[in-house]
Amino acid sequence: MLTPEHGVAERIEETSTAGARALLPALIVGSLTVAFVLAKTGRDALFFQGRGLLQLPAAYINIGLGSLPLALIFVKAMKVWGARPARIGVTLLAAVGMAAFVPFLEPGADTVLLAFFIFVPAIFGIVFASGWLLASDIFENTPKNKAARAFSRIGASSLAGGMIGGILAKALSPYLDPKWLVLLAAGIAAGAAGIIGHTHARFPSNWAGKDKPGFRRVSLAATFSTNYARSLLVISLLGAFAGLLIDFQFYAAAASARMGARGSANFFANFYILLNLGSLLLQLYATPWIQDRIGLRGGLMVLPLALIGGATFVTAAATALSRSVLRVTEGGLRSSVHRSIWEQAFIPVDAPERSFVKLVVDGIGARFGEIIAAGAVLIWLSNVAPGGVLPMALDVGWMAWLTLAVVVVWLLVTQRLRVQVRQEISPKPAARDEGLDCVRFPDQCPCTTELGKGIG
Numbered sequence: 001m002l003t004p005e006h007g008v009a010e011r012i013e014e015t016s017t018a019g020a021r022a023l024l025p026a027l028i029v030g031s032l033t034v035a036f037v038l039a040k041t042g043r044d045a046l047f048f049q050g051r052g053l054l055q056l057p058a059a060y061i062n063i064g065l066g067s068l069p070l071a072l073i074f075v076k077a078m079k080v081w082g083a084r085p086a087r088i089g090v091t092l093l094a095a096v097g098m099a100a101f102v103p104f105l106e107p108g109a110d111t112v113l114l115a116f117f118i119f120v121p122a123i124f125g126i127v128f129a130s131g132w133l134l135a136s137d138i139f140e141n142t143p144k145n146k147a148a149r150a151f152s153r154i155g156a157s158s159l160a161g162g163m164i165g166g167i168l169a170k171a172l173s174p175y176l177d178p179k180w181l182v183l184l185a186a187g188i189a190a191g192a193a194g195i196i197g198h199t200h201a202r203f204p205s206n207w208a209g210k211d212k213p214g215f216r217r218v219s220l221a222a223t224f225s226t227n228y229a230r231s232l233l234v235i236s237l238l239g240a241f242a243g244l245l246i247d248f249q250f251y252a253a254a255a256s257a258r259m260g261a262r263g264s265a266n267f268f269a270n271f272y273i274l275l276n277l278g279s280l281l282l283q284l285y286a287t288p289w290i291q292d293r294i295g296l297r298g299g300l301m302v303l304p305l306a307l308i309g310g311a312t313f314v315t316a317a318a319t320a321l322s323r324s325v326l327r328v329t330e331g332g333l334r335s336s337v338h339r340s341i342w343e344q345a346f347i348p349v350d351a352p353e354r355s356f357v358k359l360v361v362d363g364i365g366a367r368f369g370e371i372i373a374a375g376a377v378l379i380w381l382s383n384v385a386p387g388g389v390l391p392m393a394l395d396v397g398w399m400a401w402l403t404l405a406v407v408v409v410w411l412l413v414t415q416r417l418r419v420q421v422r423q424e425i426s427p428k429p430a431a432r433d434e435g436l437d438c439v440r441f442p443d444q445c446p447c448t449t450e451l452g453k454g455i456g
Helices: 004-047 054-079 083-104 110-138 146-174 178-203 225-254 260-291 295-299 302-316 320-344 351-384 396-424 429-436 446-451
Strands: none
Touching: 004 054, 004 110, 004 146, 004 178, 004 260, 004 351, 054 083, 054 110, 054 225, 054 351, 083 110, 083 178, 110 146, 110 178, 146 178, 146 260, 178 260, 178 396, 225 260, 225 302, 225 320, 225 396, 260 295, 260 320, 295 320, 302 396, 429 446
């Protein structure tokens, strides 16, 4: 006969088992984030010593154009060789690629630095996606509430890894040239590949290789015939547009300071420490409160409301500090509160169409927004810096006003989305129990994660 005490003990054991299973995925995602932040710190410190600011719009355009093909190539590799060999392979590719760049990373090596600037986010987008796919595979058959807690730990480990990477970069930057931070990142990524191999051996795949029942093909026209799907696409495009302008203003302020390679490394290290610490605190304390008090739709308005305040501050006081504060606000909220709530915004979409909508919205819409913004910046730079020579003082005030205007439109579209959600999901009261409270966490690549579903 089972006693109440036995049931309590059984629940405690199940929870501790789920926590133990989350340890290795958390270690993988956390160590990859350490490597990512170290690589970005070294990359940014070198890139902005020469003509990096002039090359930045072209870099953004190439990152945007290359992200979706790379995701599709990785999905194809998973189908041909299997997700697990492909996961180890892409992580080792990131490590070997970064190490191969190191001897050539010097201030003034414009072509090499541009290629490396593009390589880091492009390859790590796939690496992070594959890491989260492994976590999804491990917890596929775990009860939803236990899986959510496990993913919370994994998401927190990612943000903690970013903070650790920033602290390491700050501690080492007075003694090492920035390119050696990249070499250290390559070593940590190689170590993460070893942990991935151990995790594969420890947890066999749950994928049975069978098509899910109820599958049907979807078309672009039919899927985006609803106002809700179109609104998600517009929100993604506007958010990416505003995010790129904020990013460029921040980098312009950093480049104009002319701090030297090691000074820049220390500056960017401080930035990534603050960004990831803020994101971690928001993820742990603010996101649950926001979801409980104002819900999914209200939560989507937090980031644009905060950016309206930040962009207004920049238009009034166009200083390096105000642009840094705006960038920390945008990055911190986007990678914590906004990301976890944004992932849930796709739940009202019909299940057969959900992956396709996510692919178009996050994989194409966001990249398209970045390309438009980068194109505008590129045209502007060609006028203010003829012959590739930057003026001593670069006036980016128009970007602050444009950012403010775009964010206001973003907020209005999001407000309209709340009405659409109430109209479209009100006949389905069970939707909340079916997933509106499920949790998704930062550093996921929604495009690749969704494309790779069902590939063990």
